[in-house]
Amino acid sequence: MKKEEEYAIEVQDVYKTFDVYLDKANSLKEKMLFWKRNRKEVREVLKGINLNIKKGEAVALIGVNGSGKSTLLKLMTKIIYPNKGKIITHGKLTSLLELGAGFHADFSGRENIYFNASIFGLTKKEIDNRLEQIIEFSELKDYIDNPVRTYSSGMFMRLAFAVAINVDADILLVDEILSVGDQHFQAKCIDKMKELRNEGKTMVFVTHSLGSAKELCDRAVWLSNGVIKMDGDTNTVVERYIEETK
Amino acid sequence: MGFFKGLYDYRELLKTSISKDIRGKYKNSILGIFWSFLNPLLQIAVYALVFPLLMRGSTVENYTVFICCGLIPWTFFSTAISRTSFTIIENGNIVKKVYFPREILPISVVTSEAINFVISTIIIIAFVLGYGIGLSKYIIFYPIVLLVQYFLLIGISFIVSSVTVYFRDLQHFIGIALQLLFYATPIVYAPGQIPESFQWIIQYNPMTYIINAFRDIFYYQQMPDFVSLGVVLAISIALCFIGYFIFHKLQKKFAEEM
Ligand SMILES: Nc1ncnc2c1ncn2[C@@H]1O[C@H](COP(=O)(O)OP(=O)(O)OP(=O)(O)O)[C@@H](O)[C@H]1O
Ligand SMILES: [Mg+2]
Numbered sequence A: 001m002k003k004e005e006e007y008a009i010e011v012q013d014v015y016k017t018f019d020v021y022l023d024k025a026n027s028l029k030e031k032m033l034f035w036k037r038n039r040k041e042v043r044e045v046l047k048g049i050n051l052n053i054k055k056g057e058a059v060a061l062i063g064v065n066g067s068g069k070s071t072l073l074k075l076m077t078k079i080i081y082p083n084k085g086k087i088i089t090h091g092k093l094t095s096l097l098e099l100g101a102g103f104h105a106d107f108s109g110r111e112n113i114y115f116n117a118s119i120f121g122l123t124k125k126e127i128d129n130r131l132e133q134i135i136e137f138s139e140l141k142d143y144i145d146n147p148v149r150t151y152s153s154g155m156f157m158r159l160a161f162a163v164a165i166n167v168d169a170d171i172l173l174v175d176e177i178l179s180v181g182d183q184h185f186q187a188k189c190i191d192k193m194k195e196l197r198n199e200g201k202t203m204v205f206v207t208h209s210l211g212s213a214k215e216l217c218d219r220a221v222w223l224s225n226g227v228i229k230m231d232g233d234t235n236t237v238v239e240r241y242i243e244e245t246k
Numbered sequence B: 001m002g003f004f005k006g007l008y009d010y011r012e013l014l015k016t017s018i019s020k021d022i023r024g025k026y027k028n029s030i031l032g033i034f035w036s037f038l039n040p041l042l043q044i045a046v047y048a049l050v051f052p053l054l055m056r057g058s059t060v061e062n063y064t065v066f067i068c069c070g071l072i073p074w075t076f077f078s079t080a081i082s083r084t085s086f087t088i089i090e091n092g093n094i095v096k097k098v099y100f101p102r103e104i105l106p107i108s109v110v111t112s113e114a115i116n117f118v119i120s121t122i123i124i125i126a127f128v129l130g131y132g133i134g135l136s137k138y139i140i141f142y143p144i145v146l147l148v149q150y151f152l153l154i155g156i157s158f159i160v161s162s163v164t165v166y167f168r169d170l171q172h173f174i175g176i177a178l179q180l181l182f183y184a185t186p187i188v189y190a191p192g193q194i195p196e197s198f199q200w201i202i203q204y205n206p207m208t209y210i211i212n213a214f215r216d217i218f219y220y221q222q223m224p225d226f227v228s229l230g231v232v233l234a235i236s237i238a239l240c241f242i243g244y245f246i247f248h249k250l251q252k253k254f255a256e257e258m
Helices: A028-031 A067-075 A109-119 A125-140 A153-165 A183-198 A211-218 A234-244 B002-009 B011-026 B032-053 B065-091 B092-097 B104-130 B137-166 B170-185 B198-205 B206-220 B228-257
Strands: A009-022 A040-054 A057-064 A083-090 A091-098 A171-175 A204-205 A217-226 A227-233
Touching: A009 A067, A009 A204, A009 A227, A040 A204, A040 A227, A057 A067, A057 A211, A057 A234, A067 A083, A067 A091, A067 A171, A083 A234, A091 A153, A109 A125, A109 B011, A109 B206, A125 B011, A153 A183, A153 A227, A171 A183, A183 A204, A183 A211, A204 A211, A211 A234, A211 B065, A211 B170, A217 A234, A227 A234, B011 B032, B011 B104, B032 B065, B032 B104, B065 B104, B065 B137, B065 B170, B065 B206, B092 B228, B104 B137, B104 B206, B137 B170, B137 B206, B137 B228, B206 B228
Parallel strands: A057 A204, A057 A217, A091 A171, A171 A204
Antiparallel strands: A009 A040, A009 A083, A217 A227
């Protein structure tokens, strides 16, 4: 019998620091020459994060600019790794951090769906099955065979979002991408995410739009200066957050 | 095991990046294939004209065919290595944005260069037929030699592709090293033609045995030396493990280094 884990994401005592080189030496020669002189600042971004997210939970991650929200999401997707601590995820994970990875401007929208979806780990057959759905969601039927460089930036984002949201992952990490597209498309994205939430997907959702946080998530986590300042019911946390950051 | 599962899960990405590479090279046309053959043919012509002049007297029979059998596998080796030294940085935009098994990048470069090599083998076959040497039954060992070279390149590419992210100027160094290694490999000369005191250089060079094996198959038409080839295979597989270990360690900071 397959063991059912209770948690989708477990963040255990995670620390993340970035080395910021003021004069970045990228070459061997420079690294040798400026052996000792490399001016380096160590920036502590996350200082001991503990966070367990249950399967099927929708969690909003809030905090001021630079508080480490995107960093935490990047750690969860394994684009970057913690200096200390551990992150365990259970289930297929998709991140909507930066959209349009692997897009080639000279190829058509349709071809780019294939490039982009393959980076998310889909097979040809899986992409074939989802193609119609993706095109329909993007509402770019008339443009789908045109090169992507002829798209407006909103159209580009719509296509990218349509691919990412249709990957059919168990865990969805979303970073401030609801600002893409026009009013109509934003509403559509929110609806789609609600639908996914109701299907029992796990979601972590970084946003500055506290309204949509309340709408989508039952739980909110407030990051401040690299630690979790508050964790709980979305309404309560958001209220305190608004009060303190006024 | 996670390594193989990752490759399997992302097989579509591996496939598209290889086919994009190959299609880009041949541009889906006969003319594209012609252009990609022109460069090795010109090189063969230059070496075949110049080197007999330099090495007065001691020439090899059917020297043009002899060079061809060495140069085509060498081109596979050197192009694959110099291309893997760029591959992570070249794909920086996806490495920074999404998670996928990073080793797909060097593996797809080496694999598409291997496919190019198989296509370029047409040149070798054209030469041995054109010069009346003909094909021998030993051609059945071609895939084995190719596989040995493939593993050697995979091992090297893991190291080269990950280390160059941290030390960018290593790319230039690799270019120079490959040029020197060209002369330390019996491509334009036969192993027996160089002085005793230099023999150790080619003896420690794994490419010597691979090129010898290709020559045995196509030029000398004899059984390749499987003992040496087995040693090279063992070293290559060890290199794959060591290389993967290094790659795996270094890949954790790829996104931050770019
Ligand atoms: N690659 C990097 N190198 C150095 N510092 C970094 C790097 N990435 C992030 N930081 C620093 O980490 C801190 C947190 O950044 P992060 O992007 O996680 O913030 P955020 O909470 O997402 O902010 P925002 O609301 O503006 O998106 C910032 O101080 C930023 O300068
Ligand atoms: Mg951010």
